[in-house]
Amino acid sequence: MEQSFYDQVFELARLIPEGRVTSYGAIARSLGAGGSARMVGYAMAHAGAADPPVPAHRVVNSSGLLTGRFHFKTPGLMQELLEKEGVEVKNDKVRDFKTLLWDPLKEL
DNA sequence: GGATTGACGTGTC
DNA sequence: AGACACGCCAATC
Numbered sequence: 001m002e003q004s005f006y007d008q009v010f011e012l013a014r015l016i017p018e019g020r021v022t023s024y025g026a027i028a029r030s031l032g033a034g035g036s037a038r039m040v041g042y043a044m045a046h047a048g049a050a051d052p053p054v055p056a057h058r059v060v061n062s063s064g065l066l067t068g069r070f071h072f073k074t075p076g077l078m079q080e081l082l083e084k085e086g087v088e089v090k091n092d093k094v095r096d097f098k099t100l101l102w103d104p105l106k107e108l
Numbered sequence: 109g110g111a112t113t114g115a116c117g118t119g120t121c
Numbered sequence: 122a123g124a125c126a127c128g129c130c131a132a133t134c
Contacts, residue, residue: 005131024116035129040113042132061116068115078115112134121125 003032009043010050012104016058019086020102021094023062030104045071057081064097 003055008031016022024040047054057078061067081091088095
């Protein structure tokens with residue numbers, strides 16, 4: 001079976017190193033999806049049922065905002081995990097997002 | 109199989 | 122600076 005966009009997103013998301021974050025748009029482009037950044041987020045919503053689990057907390061929107069924190073088991077868990085990995089989160093947004101941004105197109 | 113739906117992105121007001 | 126609008130595109134119902 002060919003992998004759906006979901007699986008592609010999941011795999012790429014799992015490649016995100018600790019202490020790093022990436023944006024939905026970056027992932028989408030990396031997959032050749034271009035403007036279908038929403039599909040990436042949509043896929044991440046199903047990440048909860050993915051195996052192995054997907055570090056969705058390392059994926060934020062282009063502003064570094066933790067948009068999907070509410071989708072986690074508990075809101076705030078996302079920030080918790082990020083801070084645990086050394087990512088500074090302030091007001092639901094990643095600090096130095098630009099610096100911590102892990103671009104698959106460049107890093108990979 | 110058409111309509112709805114988004115963890116988005118960028119631009120405009 | 123904040124709020125609003127439109128575009129994209131695949132998966133789900």
